[in-house]
Amino acid sequence: MHATPNVQNSDDLDYAGDYQRGRGKGTIRRVPAYPRLAALLAFVAALALVVSVAAMAAPVDATRVLSDERLRYTISYRGLFSLGIKLVIAQAELTTRNVEYLSDRQPTYLSMLNVTTAPYSKVELIYAFRYRYESWFSADLQRTQLASIWQKARRAEQDVIWFDWDTHLVRSYRWREGDDEIVSSAKVEADGRSGGEVVLPSRLLQQGFASGVDMQRFRYAGKAALPQSAHGLDYMAMLQSVRFSDLRSGKLYKLPVFNGAALTGFWVTVEDKEALAHGTIVLPAFKLRFDPIYADDSDKSGTRVYVWISADLQRLPLRFFSETRYGAMTAELQP
Numbered sequence: 556m557h558a559t560p561n562v563q564n565s566d567d568l569d570y571a572g573d574y575q576r577g578r579g580k581g582t583i584r585r586v587p588a589y590p591r592l593a594a595l596l597a598f599v600a601a602l603a604l605v606v607s608v609a610a611m612a613a614p615v616d617a618t619r620v621l622s623d624e625r626l627r628y629t630i631s632y633r634g635l636f637s638l639g640i641k642l643v644i645a646q647a648e649l650t651t652r653n654v655e656y657l658s659d660r661q662p663t664y665l666s667m668l669n670v671t672t673a674p675y676s677k678v679e680l681i682y683a684f685r686y687r688y689e690s691w692f693s694a695d696l697q698r699t700q701l702a703s704i705w706q707k708a709r710r711a712e713q714d715v716i717w718f719d720w721d722t723h724l725v726r727s728y729r730w731r732e733g734d735d736e737i738v739s740s741a742k743v744e745a746d747g748r749s750g751g752e753v754v755l756p757s758r759l760l761q762q763g764f765a766s767g768v769d770m771q772r773f774r775y776a777g778k779a780a781l782p783q784s785a786h787g788l789d790y791m792a793m794l795q796s797v798r799f800s801d802l803r804s805g806k807l808y809k810l811p812v813f814n815g816a817a818l819t820g821f822w823v824t825v826e827d828k829e830a831l832a833h834g835t836i837v838l839p840a841f842k843l844r845f846d847p848i849y850a851d852d853s854d855k856s857g858t859r860v861y862v863w864i865s866a867d868l869q870r871l872p873l874r875f876f877s878e879t880r881y882g883a884m885t886a887e888l889q890p
Contacts, residue, residue: 617799624651627889634882645672662694666791690791699788703764716815727776727815787811798870802841820848834890839866
């Protein structure tokens, strides 16, 4: 089975025409963004750096690459807090492998992003940070099934996002360090309901998360609607799906992406194809721009992110870049 997006007859992705640098059809408005450090690091994954990509014809086969992939990144910052000097502040590792998803026994990919400032003692003194993003998504790159976002700075916290395709809702659950009580809204229930409120069913709790936090300590945080079609992914799966699509310079696409809150999608612009230095070699790469879309048309501290993807069969995410009024952050793939 080829792990490629379904490229025809999707109501969830709109091809928006040629992008011509601010003129002509396909132009989109600028989305201002002022994110937290954690939010930006999250998007190293889609960088979250970080979707159903129907309507992108002739995609590249992802099966050979995603079955067992390990990518390591160096994250740097330049801006107000570094007095304009480029500082390396964190390391990241993105792994993807085949797993069997317990809820429906379907072939599934698990992508996991780990970010840490541990190798940098000076950064640790100022802002020690740990981050882990786990995403289970279908082998055809069309559906997210479950996502977990764990992070720790001053205290640990974790969000679990369940894509409930039976009811076409994204359901969110939240835990914060210090929440030690067992809460009814996240207890194990075979039918996925507790007192009329939908909770994580026991079959999903069997998945297990790298954090090891007991799911019975999570609180129900809310829900958002999914499209009635079979397409919709999280940040991580968006990155993987876009990687193996037919990327062509000058095209603009609207992709359905959900985080359990106000986010409803991304505009993805293939701005250009350019040469990018990677270690001692130069690789041709597509430069992509990601702009978030929200249900209420507000920016919600959304971040415009640029991603460079190698124009070969591996489609390596070579670089992530985002800039705000506080400075710029870059994640670069290690040779």
